[in-house]
Amino acid sequence: GTIKxxxxxxxxxxxxxxxxNEAAEWKNAGEYVNISGxxxxxxxxxxxxxxxxxxxxxxxxxxxxxxxxxxxYTVDGNEDGxxxxxxxxxxxxxxxxILDAAEMREATAVRLALYxxxxxxxxxxxxxxxxxxxxDLNGHTLTAGSFTVSGDVTVTDGEGTGALNATASLxxxxxxxxxxxxxxxxxxxxxxxxxxxxxxxxxxxxxxGYAALEDAIAAAADGDTVKLVSDVTVVGKQLVIDAxxxxxxxxxxxxxxxxxxxxxxxxxxxFGDLTLTDSVGGGVVCSDxxxxx
Numbered sequence: 001g002t003i004k005x006x007x008x009x010x011x012x013x014x015x016x017x018x019x020x021n022e023a024a025e026w027k028n029a030g031e032y033v034n035i036s037g038x039x040x041x042x043x044x045x046x047x048x049x050x051x052x053x054x055x056x057x058x059x060x061x062x063x064x065x066x067x068x069x070x071x072x073y074t075v076d077g078n079e080d081g082x083x084x085x086x087x088x089x090x091x092x093x094x095x096x097x098i099l100d101a102a103e104m105r106e107a108t109a110v111r112l113a114l115y116x117x118x119x120x121x122x123x124x125x126x127x128x129x130x131x132x133x134x135x136d137l138n139g140h141t142l143t144a145g146s147f148t149v150s151g152d153v154t155v156t157d158g159e160g161t162g163a164l165n166a167t168a169s170l171x172x173x174x175x176x177x178x179x180x181x182x183x184x185x186x187x188x189x190x191x192x193x194x195x196x197x198x199x200x201x202x203x204x205x206x207x208x209g210y211a212a213l214e215d216a217i218a219a220a221a222d223g224d225t226v227k228l229v230s231d232v233t234v235v236g237k238q239l240v241i242d243a244x245x246x247x248x249x250x251x252x253x254x255x256x257x258x259x260x261x262x263x264x265x266x267x268x269x270x271f272g273d274l275t276l277t278d279s280v281g282g283g284v285v286c287s288d289x290x291x292x293x
Contacts, residue, residue, distance in 0.1 A: 035065050051115050091118055091142075092125055099131050113138045114162075120144040127151050129172060137162025137183065146188065149174040149198075157183050168198055190229075202230045213239070213256070220247045227279075228254040236260045238269050245272035251283025258287040265289065 036050035040063045044055045049065050056066040098112060113136040122145035127133055129150040139159025147166040155164060156179040168176055169188035176198040178185050187193055190201050194211040201209030203216040205224050210216035213234065216226045227250040238261060241247070249256075258267035267287040276285070 037065065039064050091120060092123070095125070095127060099128065099133070110134070111136060114140040114142060117141045118143065124148060125166065127153050127174075129174070134179075137164065141165065147176075149176045151175075153177075154179050155183050155185065156180050170198060170200065200230065202232050203228050217241065217245070217247065217249075220245065222246045224248070225250055225277075228252050228256065228283075231255040231257070233257045233259050234261075238264065238267060241268075241270040241272045241274045243271040245274075247273070248275040248277055251276070251278040251280075251285070253278065253280030253282045255284045255286065257285075258289070260288070262289060262291040265291070 033048045034050040035044060035048050036053050039058070043057070043063050044065060046055055049055060053065040056064050058064055095112065098110060110131050111134040115138060117140045119141075120143060124146045125142075125144045126148045127135075127150065132152045132154075134154045134156060137155065137157040137159075139157065139161045141163040142165065144166040147164065147168045148171055149168070150171045150173070152175045154177050158180065160180070160182040162183065164183060164185060167186050167188040169191055170176060176185075178193070178196045185193055185198065187198060190209070191198055192201050192209045192211050193199070194215070199211035201211065203210045203213050204227050205216055205220055208219075209229075210219065213226070213228070213232045217239075220226055223246060225248040229252065231254050234257070236259075239256075239258060261267060267289055268285070
């Protein structure tokens, strides 16, 4: 069975296997003893602690266990075997230390899993560039002011009960995707979730942002204005305004480029009604087409 020591006077610290009247410490005692409370006269072995707890020493010289954010990480798909333990407020330090360790090992992939809920209030969590990171909520809730990604991060939750309560954004070439449908992600201003991936907004209709100009055009109702908020490059295809569409495209000082499309000389095909404007000035529509089609 399983021994759970949780009371003030819990005594179970080690388990012994008696063979020929000789007592030897049971090497796999951690599979049966899970300590989440109590006071002890000697230090508690780490493998006997319940998930989410670690050995602690009291001011009076006795020993106990304490709750903490426990982060277990996997590097390059191989279990590292190390458990890094931090107070909730030090989760950012945990991320940086784990990534530093991965860098020293020339690793390209790291998996980080929470073992308890974390509430950082309005603090920011940042994931730097350089390592591909899988962030497993592991059935727990992470609350923070913001979650800013410069690297390549996948948020997952195999338990199906985890939550990420933070506004998410990207910096530089950062990528952030959600693997499990149970994970909810709140994009920061200027970002939108498209196909489970956080993307920068490139066009807006009123107050609604879109990750692709084609998506905005498809969503536009008659008379709507699609406004660019960043430079847009349409790669390998035309920009098409279907028959029955009537809209205004406001460049707003940005550049719209059709790239790597050579099937037709016409880089933008309008079958509907398109009005092209530039409310800011300096906007450009261009193409790298050099063919003769």
